[in-house]
Amino acid sequence: MMASQNSETETPVTNSKIQKRQHWLSVLAKSPLEPIEKVWAEYSGFVHYELIRPPEIGLAMVRARTGGTGSSFNLGEITVTRAAANVQDTTGFGFIRGRNKRQAELMAVFDALLQREGTAEELMRKLIHPLDRALKTAADERSAKAAATKVEFFTMVRGEAD
Amino acid sequence: MYVAVKGGEKAIENAHKLLAEERRGDVSIAELDVKQIQHQLKLAVSRVMTEGSCYDEELAALAIKQASGDLVEAIFLLRAYRTTLTRFFTTEPIKTETMQLCRRISATYKDLPGGQVLGPTYDYTLRLLDFKLAAEGGETAEVDVANNHNLESMPRVVDVLNHEGLIEPAEPSAVPEEATDLTREPLKLPANRPTRLQNLARADEGFLLALGYSTQRGYANSHPFAGEIRIGWVSVSVVPQELGFEIEIGEIEVTECEMINQFQGSKVVPPQFTRGYGLTFGHSERKAMAMALVDRALRCDELGEERIAPAQDEEFVLAHSDNVEASGFVQHLKLPHYVDFQSELEMIRKLRDKRNLSGEENSDG
Numbered sequence: 001m002m003a004s005q006n007s008e009t010e011t012p013v014t015n016s017k018i019q020k021r022q023h024w025l026s027v028l029a030k031s032p033l034e035p036i037e038k039v040w041a042e043y044s045g046f047v048h049y050e051l052i053r054p055p056e057i058g059l060a061m062v063r064a065r066t067g068g069t070g071s072s073f074n075l076g077e078i079t080v081t082r083a084a085a086n087v088q089d090t091t092g093f094g095f096i097r098g099r100n101k102r103q104a105e106l107m108a109v110f111d112a113l114l115q116r117e118g119t120a121e122e123l124m125r126k127l128i129h130p131l132d133r134a135l136k137t138a139a140d141e142r143s144a145k146a147a148a149t150k151v152e153f154f155t156m157v158r159g160e161a162d
Numbered sequence: 163m164y165v166a167v168k169g170g171e172k173a174i175e176n177a178h179k180l181l182a183e184e185r186r187g188d189v190s191i192a193e194l195d196v197k198q199i200q201h202q203l204k205l206a207v208s209r210v211m212t213e214g215s216c217y218d219e220e221l222a223a224l225a226i227k228q229a230s231g232d233l234v235e236a237i238f239l240l241r242a243y244r245t246t247l248t249r250f251f252t253t254e255p256i257k258t259e260t261m262q263l264c265r266r267i268s269a270t271y272k273d274l275p276g277g278q279v280l281g282p283t284y285d286y287t288l289r290l291l292d293f294k295l296a297a298e299g300g301e302t303a304e305v306d307v308a309n310n311h312n313l314e315s316m317p318r319v320v321d322v323l324n325h326e327g328l329i330e331p332a333e334p335s336a337v338p339e340e341a342t343d344l345t346r347e348p349l350k351l352p353a354n355r356p357t358r359l360q361n362l363a364r365a366d367e368g369f370l371l372a373l374g375y376s377t378q379r380g381y382a383n384s385h386p387f388a389g390e391i392r393i394g395w396v397s398v399s400v401v402p403q404e405l406g407f408e409i410e411i412g413e414i415e416v417t418e419c420e421m422i423n424q425f426q427g428s429k430v431v432p433p434q435f436t437r438g439y440g441l442t443f444g445h446s447e448r449k450a451m452a453m454a455l456v457d458r459a460l461r462c463d464e465l466g467e468e469r470i471a472p473a474q475d476e477e478f479v480l481a482h483s484d485n486v487e488a489s490g491f492v493q494h495l496k497l498p499h500y501v502d503f504q505s506e507l508e509m510i511r512k513l514r515d516k517r518n519l520s521g522e523e524n525s526d527g
Contacts, residue, residue, distance in 0.1 A: 018407050021409075022407065022408070022409055022410070025409045025410070026397075026409065026410035029409075029410060029411045029412050030410070030412055030413060056248075057247060058247050058248045058249060058250040059216070059244060059247045059248070059249045059250065060249065060250055060251035060252065060253050060398070060400055060411075061249060061251070061252045061253065061343065061345075062217070062253045062256060062398060062414070063252060063253055063254070063255040063256070063341075064255055064256050064258070064416075064441050065255045065258075065332070065334075066332055066355055066356060066359060066439050067320075067332025067420065067437050067439045068258045068259060068318055068321075068332060068418065068420070068439070069259075069318075069321070069331075069332045069333065069334075070332040070333055070334055070335070070355075070439075071334045071335055071338070071339045071341070071354075071355065071356050072255045072334075072341060072356065073341045073355075073356035073357070073359040073360050073363075074341055074343050074344070074345075074356075074360040074363075075256075075359075075360070075363050075416075075441055075443075076211075076212065076215035076216060076217060076363055076364065076443060077215060077216050077217070077244060077249070077345075078216070078217040078218065078253075078398065078412075078414060079216065079217070079218040079221070079247070080250055080251065080400075080411060082250060082402075084404070093402065093404055093405065095400065095402055095409060095411045096411055096412055097217075097398055097411045097412025097413070097414065098218065098220075098412065099218065099220070099221075139262060140312055141307075142262065142264065142395075143262065143263075143312035143313045144307040144311065144312055145305045145307055146263055146264050146265065146279050146281050146313055147279070147307070147311050147312060147313050148305050148306055148307050149265075149279055149280040149281055149282075149305075150277045150278065150279045150280075150313075151277065151278040151279070151280060152277075
C-alpha cells in the first residue's frame with residue numbers, strides 16, 4: 001500500500017541504500033538485546049541522542065493468505081515496540097516484534113548512526129556483521145536439527161535385494 | 163436476565179486471597195516462573211497465543227500462570243490485555259513458502275521434493291508415561307546432527323506437484339475479498355472466506371476438532387488428505403509510514419496445514435481436488451488440521467455442495483467457535499438471577515394451580 005510512495009525518487013543508488021538499511025534494521029530487530037547493549041557501551045560515552053518518539057508498545061495485525069497464496073486474511077496480532085531517535089540531524093527508527101523498549105530505543109539510535117558517514121562503516125563491522133553471522137549460525141543449528149529428522153523411505157519389493 | 167446486587171465485598175476480597183493461595187499451592191514447593199512456562203509448556207503457550215489471537219510468548223506464559231493452567235481463562239486474559247494496546251501496523255501477508263522449517267510432512271506424496279521432515283513430534287512416541295521425566299534433573303539426549311546439512315526453504319507441496327492441474331490453485335479471487343477484521347467489526351453473514359479464516363484461527367481448538375472429526379465421519383462428505391503440514395519460522399514485515407519501505411521486524415513460529423479434499427465437480431468445475439487451509443501461531447498442529455477441515459466444509463456454498471451437516475453451517479460454526487464468548491455466556495449463569503427465577507416460580511405456581519383447577523373440573527365432568 002505504501003510501495004508507490006518512493007516511485008519518484010527510486011534510483012539504483014537510493015534502492016541500494018534502502019536495501020542496506022532494510023538489512024540492518026532486520027538484523028537489529030531479530031537479534032537478542034545483549035550483544036547490542038555491549039556494542040552500545042562503547043558508544044554511550046560520546047554519542048548523544050534525543051528520543052523524538054519514546055519507546056512505546058503496541059500491536060500489529062498479522063495477515064496471511066488463504067492456501068498460502070490466495071486472498072489475504074487476518075491471522076491474529078503480535079506485540080510490537082517502536083521508537084525514534086535523532087542523532088544530530090539524522091533520524092533513526094526502531095521497530096521490533098515483542099515488547100522490548102530498550103531494544104527499540106537502541107535500534108533507533110543505531111539506525112541513525114548507521115546512516116551517518118562517520119559511524120556507518122565501523123558499526124557495520126562491529127555490530128551488524130557479527131549479529132548477522134550469529135543469526136545465521138542459530139538458523140543453521142535449528143535447520144540441522146530438523147534435517148536430522150528427515151525420513152528416507154524405502155519401498156519394499158519382494159524377492160529383490162540390492 | 164440478571165440484576166445488580168450489593169454487598170459481598172468482604173467475601174469477594176477473601177475469595178481473591180484464597181484463589182491466590184490455591185494458585186501458589188504448597189509453599190514448600192518452588193514457585194513456577196513465567197520463563198519456565200514459556201519454555202517448558204510450549205504447546206500450551208502456542209494454544210493461548212493462537213486463540214488469544216496475540217503472539218507474545220511471555221504474555222501467554224504469564225496468562226497461563228495467572229489462570230492456574232486453565233487455558234481458556236488464559237486466552238481470555240490475553241484477549242483482555244490486547245485491548246489496552248494501540249495497533250500500529252497491519253503486516254504484509256506472511257510468506258509461508260519461505261518458512262524456515264522445523265517440520266514438514268505430506269500424507270499424499272511419499273517422494274516429495276525436500277523430503278519428509280518429522281521435526282519435534284509426538285506422532286511416533288509410545289503413549290506410555292515416562293517416569294524418567296518425574297525424576298528431577300533429567301538430561302535430554304542431544305539431537306544427532308552429524309550429517310550436518312541444512313534444510314533449504316521448501317516450496318509448498320501442492321504447488322510443486324500439481325502439474326496435471328488436478329488440485330485447485332489458491333489464487334486471490336478475481337473479485338477481491340475484503341477481509342473483515344473481526345477485532346473491529348461484528349461478524350456479518352454470509353461471511354467470505356478470509357473472514358471465516360480469521361474466525362477459525364481464533365476459534366476454540368476443541369470445538370473445531372469435534373467439527374472436523376464430524377466431517378470425517380460422514381457429516382459433510384469431505385474425504386480429506388493431509389496434503390502438507392509444516393511448522394517453522396517466518397519473517398514478519400511491515401511498511402512503516404515514516405520509512406515508506408518494507409522492513410522485517412522479527413520472526414514468528416507458525417503451523418500450516420493444507421488439506422486436500424475430493425470434489426465431484428459441478429456444472430462449471432470438472433472433478434478435482436479442493437483445498438482447506440489451516441494456520442495457527444506457534445506449534446499447534448491439531449488445531450491447524452481441524453481448522454483446515456472446517457474451512458473446507460464451510461466452502462460448500464462456493465463449491466455448490468448441498469448443506470447438510472453442522473460443520474457446513476456457517477452461522478452455527480462461526481457464531482459458536484469463540485471460547486471467550488462461549489465461556490462468558492455459559493458462565494454468566496452464575497450471576498444472580500434471583501428476580502428472573504422468582505417470576506418463573508410464580509408462573510409455574512400459576513400454571514400448576516390452573517391445571518389443578520381444570521383437573522378438578524374434568525373429574526367433575
